[in-house]
Amino acid sequence: MAGDRTAADQAHIDLAGFTPGDQDVRVERAGWVYYVRVVKQTESLSGRGLDPNGSLIGIVVLVVVEFLHARIRRGMPQKVGVVRLPAASSWHTGRARVLHRETLAAGVDPDSRVADLVADVRAGSYDPDRRLRQTHDHAVGGPVQPIVVREREISEPVRLTLPDGRLNREAVGWTRTPLIDTDGVGRGRRGRGRNKRWEYWAVTTPTHVAALVVSDLDYAAVHGIWLLDRGTGEAIAHDAIGVLGGSATLPGTLGAGPTRARTRQVEIDIDEVAGGTRLRARGKRVELDVVAHRPEGHESLGVVVPWTDRLFQYTVKDVARPATGTIRVDGAEAVVPAGESWATLDHGRGRWPYAVRWNWGAGSGRTDGRVVGIQVGGQWTDGTGSVENSLLVDGHLTKISEELVWDYDQDDWMAPWRVTGESVDLTLTPFHLKRSVTDVKVFASRTHQCFGHWSGRVRDDTGTWVRVADVVGWAEDVRNRW
Secondary structure, X not given: OHHXXXXXXXXXXXXXXXXXXXXXXXXXXXXXXXXXXXXXXXOOOOOOOOOOOOOHHHHHHHHHHHHHHHHHHOOOOEEEEEEEEEOOOOOOOOOOEXXXXXXXOOOOOHHHHHHHHHHHHHOOOOOOOHHHHHHHHHHOOOOOOOEEOOOOEXXXXXXXXXXXXXXXXXXXXXXXXXXXXXXXXXXXXXXXXXXXXXXXXXXXXXXXXXXXXXXXXXXXXXEEEEEEXXXXXXXXXXXXXXXXXXXXXXXXXXXXXXEEEEOOOXXXXXXXXXXXXXXXXXXXXXXXXXXXXXXXXXXXXXXXXXXXXXXEEEEEEEEEEEEEEEEEEOOEEEEEOOOOOEEEEEEEEEEOOXXXXXXXXXXXXXXXXXXXXXXXXEOOXXXXXXXXXEEEEOOEEEEOOEEOEEEOOOOOOOOOEEEEOOOEEEEEEEEEEEEEEEEOOOOEEEEEEEEEEEEEEEEOOOOOEEEEEEEEEEEEEEEEEO
């Protein structure tokens, strides 16, 4: 508790402009002192309290004021946060800084949330020097190292947002099945212009790679059909951009309704059906009708990524869904053969920063007689305490709680891509580069997406290394202003 501080600590606290409370949890780490604390919504996490200076009048005033404050604050929401200040024994200087703050939903036990944050502090999640040291080491020729993060598995349904539209911190974590209610995103005035909602599906077959996207970015709707003939290398793209979101129909929560895109260039229908999801799309040259089957017990990765209480994202990455159906190109039909074709979903609901960069990689296939699904990501989640990495084997998901290291050549996108960590050692060998640039001033996107074969190994939740060989998928580098 805060009462464990020394006289030297107290002198340093005075310089830092911070007064710990008796119930604050104190953690010293790497030359810094962290206080995890709970206060009322109207109180400052870092502010100094009243100081009676030992006088009788001061003490009486303090007691009266605190009594009145207690009556006013009774029933108000609580907030929890992490405050950092230099340790007395360190060379660090500066005033107290609030590193994390969140408002607790009604009924949430603050002690439980404090315990989670204390564990995060002790694990180094708020260490300001960690990334700086890694950047320095890499700049002088040292290797980039993965960073282990501590994540919470969510097993009960929960809403992504609070009634006022801000992030519900009880939703931060990861899931094996879709449990997050995202109906609050895109409704009302909260976050207007920052709301992003989309469904992206990719289908890989022995002869083709197809991708569909339906999206509503608040001020624009961006839809597309893309098809690659793996034999000839020919790629066909049908794209449509609409003002505002009128051309898009998207359910508030995953699976709660149909998805539609209706433009002169593109028509897309995505519907939940018995045993899976039906994907239908039509453009000038391409038609697609595919069912992404959902085997019994099949798990998928869901992650809530918290940048702040006002900016956050919920993503579902559902890999290795067996696919069947047909693809037509200029009237010629190609079968999507069972047992050799796979569908992957990227579902997104959230409020994003204007400028962002990300890596995403996924793959589905069979190795050693088992169905293997790969899901890896990076950059956009760095520093949030959440990551979107997992392994799927025969429908069972293993969560990989590491910020992985991505290594690829931006001067030669077709060179192998490496993704590594303590539990991951993967290489994507590309066979096709999809390069796309969109710039409509307020919205701009630059994508380099390489399709290829994944190989290597990933460790599952039993500690066993799982071999990955010739699994078809992709890896991408995306930069957005949106």
